[in-house]
Amino acid sequence: MTFYNDIYPFYPLQRTSFIFSDRLLTVILVFVVLAISLLLILPGIRGKSRLFWMFRIIISLFIGGVIVALNFTNDWAEGKVTTNATYKSFSNVVVNADIGLHVGLYGINVTLRGKPVIQFNETINYNEMFSWHDTIDDDYEEALKRGLPNPILYIAEKFTMSNPCGLIFQYRYSGRYASATLWTAFCCWLLSNILLSMPVVLYAGYMMLATAAFIFISMASFSTIMNVPQCVFSIGSDSFVAEFSHSFWLALATGVLCTIIGCVVVLFQSFLPEKMKEALSVCDDGDEDDGFFHSEGYVNSVFVDGVTISPMTLKPSGVSGF
Numbered sequence: 225m226t227f228y229n230d231i232y233p234f235y236p237l238q239r240t241s242f243i244f245s246d247r248l249l250t251v252i253l254v255f256v257v258l259a260i261s262l263l264l265i266l267p268g269i270r271g272k273s274r275l276f277w278m279f280r281i282i283i284s285l286f287i288g289g290v291i292v293a294l295n296f297t298n299d300w301a302e303g304k305v306t307t308n309a310t311y312k313s314f315s316n317v318v319v320n321a322d323i324g325l326h327v328g329l330y331g332i333n334v335t336l337r338g339k340p341v342i343q344f345n346e347t348i349n350y351n352e353m354f355s356w357h358d359t360i361d362d363d364y365e366e367a368l369k370r371g372l373p374n375p376i377l378y379i380a381e382k383f384t385m386s387n388p389c390g391l392i393f394q395y396r397y398s399g400r401y402a403s404a405t406l407w408t409a410f411c412c413w414l415l416s417n418i419l420l421s422m423p424v425v426l427y428a429g430y431m432m433l434a435t436a437a438f439i440f441i442s443m444a445s446f447s448t449i450m451n452v453p454q455c456v457f458s459i460g461s462d463s464f465v466a467e468f469s470h471s472f473w474l475a476l477a478t479g480v481l482c483t484i485i486g487c488v489v490v491l492f493q494s495f496l497p498e499k500m501k502e503a504l505s506v507c508d509d510g511d512e513d514d515g516f517f518h519s520e521g522y523v524n525s526v527f528v529d530g531v532t533i534s535p536m537t538l539k540p541s542g543v544s545g546f
Contacts, residue, residue: 307459
């Protein structure tokens with residue numbers, strides 16, 4: 225018998241979800257509630273405009289929701305490997321597990337899931353968050369104190385300030401600039417929606433194109449991590465490198481969608497302005513005045529027949545009417 229049967233005591237671990245974090249779940253709920261609230265007004269819209277407004281609301285909220293959510297997702301870049309790796313420090317125990325690195329704009333998630341999950345009387349299913357608001361070194365030291373498994377510590381150590389790979393400098397600054405430009409894109413999206421409800425549809429198209437431009441700039445900022453030699457993560461007998469993942473391609477798709485919408489709005493407003501105003505239910509003040517007309521009136525002959533209009537006579541000056 226050995227101490228704890230070769231199982232070293234671990235402090236209780238605080239799991240961090242990288243798929244649905246608290247902030248990401250909040251963003252999704254806010255935009256879903258907003259979409260439901262706006263869709264409730266559709267029964268009050270008559271004719272074919274109802275279908276158009278439904279697509280307009282859904283697409284617009286989808287773009288805004290994606291822009292905000294991309295700031296909090298942790299799968300801009302990913303790397304995975306399945307290998308046999310040393311599980312704990314001061315132990316020769318080797319486990320077979322899936323090891324993953326998930327990179328976001330504000331930090332990384334490192335996952336470790338055993339195959340099978342329960343090995344050596346332990347549940348091997350870890351998901352640890354390391355943030356680089358300032359530096360990742362504090363989180364790494366905390367992980368050492370908690371006694372996290374070796375694969376997680378190895379990957380996290382690659383992002384510390386003292387590591388020769390210098391990954392922290394590449395990912396932290398590229399993520400900050402990408403996040404800043406995404407928030408700018410969100411502001412442009414808000415302006416485009418405001419301008420679409422006003423008789424300045426052309427500028428709304430320009431702001432939608434600006435939204436797409438800032439999304440592409442954020443992607444270009446994050447992609448600078450690929451311009452430097454990639455650090456290889458070697459665990460056991462296998463290795464992997466981080467590559468672009470779902471959030472990056474979702475940002476690309478959203479940018480293309482914004483570009484198409486912006487181009488369509490600008491072209492239609494330039495060549496078919498009346499059709500565009502009719503589709504968006506937008507009209508100028510002058511158009512409202514021109515469209516206002518008096519309905520045809522009807523005269524009651526019963527009262528008119530008994531009324532005689534006598535010509536006005538001028539009274540001499542100085543004569544009183546009494």
